[in-house]
Amino acid sequence: xxxxxxxxxxxIDAMPHIHLETTSDLVENAKLPDILESLTLxxxxxxxxxSKAVKSYHTLRSVWVMGEGAPAGFAHCEIxxxxxxxxxxxxxxxxxxxxxxxxxxxxxxxxxxxxxTLELREMDKDTYQK
Numbered sequence: 856x857x858x859x860x861x862x863x864x865x866x867i868d869a870m871p872h873i874h875l876e877t878t879s880d881l882v883e884n885a886k887l888p889d890i891l892e893s894l895t896l897x898x899x900x901x902x903x904x905x906s907k908a909v910k911s912y913h914t915l916r917s918v919w920v921m922g923e924g925a926p927a928g929f930a931h932c933e934i935x936x937x938x939x940x941x942x943x944x945x946x947x948x949x950x951x952x953x954x955x956x957x958x959x960x961x962x963x964x965x966x967x968x969x970x971x972t973l974e975l976r977e978m979d980k981d982t983y984q985k
Contacts (some may be wrong), residue, residue: 872935873911878928938977949975
């Protein structure tokens with residue numbers, strides 16, 4: 856999709872969700888408000904995203920198990936947006952949000968203490984209620 860076509864995509868005012876989950880062992884938990892703000896700004900910067908509609912929240916996991924050989928903890932971000940956006944846009948959103956995650960969890964990544972993952976999923980606009 857070229858730049859001209861991107862400009863023609865309407866903003867969708869239907870509350871995208873950003874759900875960040877982290878294990879309680881991560882030093883980055885001390886900066887969760889900053890991390891959520893960065894994720895919100897990143898998502899809001901993409902075409903079709905209405906900033907006023909983005910809802911970001913966090914869940915701290917105090918009990919978890921990782922498989923043998925895996926890093927001790929995890930940081931997982933789930934982004935839920937209404938369906939209907941082009942694949943190329945969804946890929947750009949996922950890539951840029953993952954970059955934000957990597958920047959904010961850089962210390963634990965460098966120390967081999969965290970598995971950082973991200974899932975962008977689509978909510979069905981026919982059944983999503985607001």
